[in-house]
Amino acid sequence: MKLLLVCSAGMSTSILVTKMQQAAAEKEMTADIQAIAESELQQHVEGADVVLIGPQVRYLEKNIRQTVEPFGVKCDVMDQSAFGMMRGDQLLEQALQLMK
Template sequence: MRVVLVCSAGMSTSILVERMKEAAEEQQVYLNVKAVAESDLRDNLHELDVVLIGPQVRYLEKSIKEKVEPTGAKCDVINQQAFGLMQGKQVLEQALNLMASND
């Protein structure tokens, strides 16, 4: 699964990226995940499965979805509590559930 986490500068999500990688390794799930600034998203849209938006930039959700949806990738805002507590396992599960959804 290829995932991009989007925040304002790509910094606050870097810890979450590492925690998601640890959770994926524990669950034996293939995960290619990185954090990017919203301004760099357009350059990172190729071959993605999921884009998760940091809650601090949820106001950008509509414009991000407009960029992401034509690629076929799924997009959602990261659960605020999971983000705040840097719960990589829960955010990984959010991404997996998003991938499994058919909407």
């Protein structure tokens, strides 16, 4: 599973990458999880399964959806509570639900 976390500069979501990787390991899943800036999305979207958008850039959701839809990538805004509490397990579950 390839999962992209998008925020304005890729910084705030980088902490979540580690927490989500830990949650994936606990589920014995292999997951390629990356935090990227919205400006880098076009270079990373190919081969992705899910894009989760940081709540602080939810205003970019329409543009991000237009970027990922041609690639068949599922997309959603991260749950704000899970993001704020740095709950990697909950955000991983959100991504898994999108893939169903």
